[in-house]
Amino acid sequence: MNKENISEDYHKSFIRLLEKEYGGFNPNKNSFEATSNSKIARDLCYSDSQFSRLINNTASEGEFKRALRNVERLLKESRLEKNQGTHLPLKKTSNKLVPVSLGIFFLLALGFLLFYSGSLNFKEVESTVKSSSRYEMLKWSFENKYIRPYVKLKELPADCDYPCYKYQGKWVLKNEYKIPFFRERNGFHYVAKEAVMYVSCMEEKDKSGTSLVGYEYQKHEIWYDVREMPIDSFLVRGKTTKVREDYNSSNLENDENFIKIAYVHTFFKNEFNIDSTLVNRSGSVIGRDIEFLPDEILQKKTDSPNLIAELKNEVNSIAKNRLEDFSKPVACEPSPVPKTDYHSIDKGDQLDFACQFTTGRFLVDYNKVLVLEDQYINNHCR
DSSP, X not given: OOHHHHHHHHHHHHHHHHHHHXXXXXXXXXXXXXXXXXXXXXXXXXXXXHHHHHHTTOSOHHHHHHHHHHHHHHHHHHHHHHHHOOOOOHHHHHHHHHHHHHHHHHHHHHHHHHHHTSSOEEEEOSSOSSOOOXXXXXXXXXXXXXXXXXOOGGGSOTTOOOGGGGGOEEEEEOSOEEEEOOSSSOOEEEEEEEEEEEEEEOTTTOTTSOEEEEEEEEEEEEEEETTOOOGGGGBOTTOTTOBOHHHHTOOGGGOTTEEEEEEEEEXXXXXXXXXXXXXXXXXXXXXXXXXXXXXXXXXXXXXXXXXXXXXXXXXXXHHHHTTTGXXXXXXXXXXXXXXXXXXXOOTTOEEEEEEEXXXXXXXXXXXXXXXXXXXXXXXXXX
């Protein structure tokens, strides 16, 4: 049998197995009737491009063999879920849930530590100014069929008194914010570009449903101001810790005085505690990765190899000695709860933390606003 026939057989077997879980397959559209290809790819722990190769029969024999094993595991898991029956209320089964949750979060943290290969790394972006995302492992950990670290609706206590359940899901940073560094040399600025956080009830810590854990990917940038203007230039006069709004809302990409030096990728573990009106936040950095832009890009901006070397040394120093200060959410005030009736919390609701960034001996205020983008439990517990 030639390679084309072997490939065709693998492809047909792959499609036939998937149809058991996702309904009929339309060969003209290369899609299934019940579920999008992107959703199936996440269930199988594949990227969209990997799944596309399988669906379009352009994958290798090895890829098809691995995919068939994955689908068989998926089908086995589905059969087990269907045969499992209903769960007892959370309060009666929490002793069984605790080891599972701890195991999931341990594996999650371990995976990120291995991914980052230490708490702090430095390297150059390989080819483009735009840095690649680093949160794919976090996304996989919460958006696939094999790992489900959320408390489900059927696991809630009979009286539904479990405030954290409506907070579960994906939260994102609403607005970027900027912070000028205070150090021996002026001119360095920290820009928070994006954050993606997956939040789930922390049932192993607290049986009352008031504790949550949030695993967060943060992407920031470090910029250099060629004018090396002092930090006071970016603060409100008379309010020594508050940045000016025109600075905070400015687009540094369009300002020829500013040069982007590096991207900062951080994996952060948050812990939240809910009371009737406030959400308290604490946590710590698990891993951080610094990506410098390539020298050829920096040279176009500075035209000075010596300056580039100086800037890199400064950024290394900032990362080692200053960014650790930024890892202390205890410097944040509690956020008001999105709604006092936690059953009414919905997609689009926000947590607003007023924080202070310690840079050297200098404090700078900033606001971190997180928006609930994808809520795990939409329905009210009844």
